[in-house]
Amino acid sequence: MRRAPVAYSAIAVVIATGAVACGGSDAGGSDSGATAAKQNVTITLTSKGCSPDKSSIAAGPTTFKVVNKDAGAVTEAELMNGDTILGEKENIAPGLSGTFSLNVKAGKYQLYCPGGSGPEKVDFTVTTAVAGTAAATQSPEVTTALKTATTGYATYVRQQVAELVTNTAAFVTAVKAGDLEQASKLYAAPRLNYERIEPVAESFGDLDPAIDARADDAPDPATWTGFHRLEKAIFADHSLDGTGTIADQLNTDVGKLNTLVAKTTFQPAQIANGATELLNEVGQSKITGEEERYSKLDLFDVQGNVDGADKAFTLLEPALKSLDPTLATKVRTQFTAMYKALEPYKRGTGYVSYDTVTQDQRRALSQAVDALAEPLSQVAGIVVS
Numbered sequence: 001m002r003r004a005p006v007a008y009s010a011i012a013v014v015i016a017t018g019a020v021a022c023g024g025s026d027a028g029g030s031d032s033g034a035t036a037a038k039q040n041v042t043i044t045l046t047s048k049g050c051s052p053d054k055s056s057i058a059a060g061p062t063t064f065k066v067v068n069k070d071a072g073a074v075t076e077a078e079l080m081n082g083d084t085i086l087g088e089k090e091n092i093a094p095g096l097s098g099t100f101s102l103n104v105k106a107g108k109y110q111l112y113c114p115g116g117s118g119p120e121k122v123d124f125t126v127t128t129a130v131a132g133t134a135a136a137t138q139s140p141e142v143t144t145a146l147k148t149a150t151t152g153y154a155t156y157v158r159q160q161v162a163e164l165v166t167n168t169a170a171f172v173t174a175v176k177a178g179d180l181e182q183a184s185k186l187y188a189a190p191r192l193n194y195e196r197i198e199p200v201a202e203s204f205g206d207l208d209p210a211i212d213a214r215a216d217d218a219p220d221p222a223t224w225t226g227f228h229r230l231e232k233a234i235f236a237d238h239s240l241d242g243t244g245t246i247a248d249q250l251n252t253d254v255g256k257l258n259t260l261v262a263k264t265t266f267q268p269a270q271i272a273n274g275a276t277e278l279l280n281e282v283g284q285s286k287i288t289g290e291e292e293r294y295s296k297l298d299l300f301d302v303q304g305n306v307d308g309a310d311k312a313f314t315l316l317e318p319a320l321k322s323l324d325p326t327l328a329t330k331v332r333t334q335f336t337a338m339y340k341a342l343e344p345y346k347r348g349t350g351y352v353s354y355d356t357v358t359q360d361q362r363r364a365l366s367q368a369v370d371a372l373a374e375p376l377s378q379v380a381g382i383v384v385s
Contacts, residue, residue, distance in 0.1 A: 039061070041053065042067060043067070043077045043111060045067065045077060046116065047074065048116045048119075049114075049119060050077055050111040050113035056124070056126070057125075057127070058129045058130055059126050059129040060103065061102075061384055062104055064079065064099060066098050067092075068092040074113050074114070074115045074116045076113065077112070081107065084203070085203075087273075091284075103267075106126050107125075107126055108123070109125070110122060111124045141322060146319045146383060148318075149318075152315045153271045153311075154264065156315075157264070158261055158262060160196050160197045162258065164190050165254055165255060165258050167190035167193060168190045168250060171230075172247040172250060174186050175240055175247040176244050176248075178241075180239075183234050184234050187227075187231065191297065192303065194227070196307050198281060200261065201257055207257060210225050210249070212228065213225070213228060213229075214228050225246050225250065228291075230250065232294050235296075271316060272313070272379040272382075272383055274309075275308070275312035276373060276379075278305040279306075279369055282301075282369050283369050289355075297354070298354040299342070299351035300351060303351070306335075309335075310335055313335065316379060316383055319383055320379060327375060327379065330375045331372070334375060334376070337372070341365055341368035342365070345357065
């Protein structure tokens with residue numbers, strides 16, 4: 001689950017009526033012959049909030065550099081269209097900087113830097129691009145490959161959410177029957193589906209917090225719902241008393257997700273950025289053991305995140321091999337290394353309990369994640385179109 005004040009993801013799914021074509025890259029990406037030269041916007045994080053070096057740019061590929069010199073309470077910047085985050089960079093502590101890249105269309109936006117003492121949102125305008133600055137023409141092969149990737153990813157997401165609906169229904173049935181043993185056995189399957197498409201789920205307002213919030217993410221423990229609320233009941237409280245309403249709500253929320261993804265389409269760079277988001281999730285909450293703190297099934301979640309990132313990359317790989325074959329090879333090599341790093345912890349169709357994984361072993365897993373996330377974060381900037 002995304003840990004941020006607004007529960008929308010930088011994958012910024014494009015609904016059929018979407019007004020912005022965009023793609024994010026945590027590393028800013030590198031330019032290729034497929035796009036025009038990128039313009040740059042520097043957003044300085046201050047104790048008040050956002051301080052951009054310009055408030056208006058022309059439409060087109062843009063790299064946003066987020067710099068934090070000494071703002072302890074403000075650590076992220078987001079480009080927003082209404083309530084939807086189109087691109088963001090999080091966890092920028094004092095002394096650090098980071099970037100994200102987007103191909104933005106003309107319109108009125110806001111830069112959002114929560115936590116400061118001043119206005120959290122600053123108006124940001126994108127004007128019509130000047131003639132002659134449009135993206136360079138891609139080869140027909142790359143264009144076809146990217147189109148295939150976007151349709152393929154939409155199909156993958158819908159398949160995973162359809163399985164999520166089925167697996168959640170079986171889990172909920174066990175919960176409502178008060179069958180602790182069966183509920184504990186059925187808990188992992190829907191978690192795997194959800195983790196594979198997590199950034200997409202995060203793009204739909206409050207739906208992700210309702211489905212996937214941890215105890216410390218819920219503003220009011222009395223209204224805490226979703227998988228982790230039931231996880232606690234099963235694996236920590238060992239009692240399902242009073243959880244029927246929560247189980248029903250989970251079923252309803254998963255059904256809503258299924259309805260929403262049926263109308264969702266994607267941009268190539270958004271798919272790549274979603275893959276990076278999945279790897280970031282592994283590093284931020286899975287390796288630490290925070291996500292599945294009661295069930296100790298964190299390695300299932302890691303597997304789900306890596307599976308989802310791999311699927312996204314695999315769909316983009318044919319185009320990337322034409323645009324940047326060296327990067328394509330490097331990312332594929334690191335995916336192979338990531339799966340190899342997980343292999344020792346497999347037990348049959350599952351994994352060992354995460355509380356048996358030592359700190360040194362967790363550190364090694366984290367290093368494998370970092371080694372994959374670094375080149376993967378460059379893909380969005382290459383395929384943005």
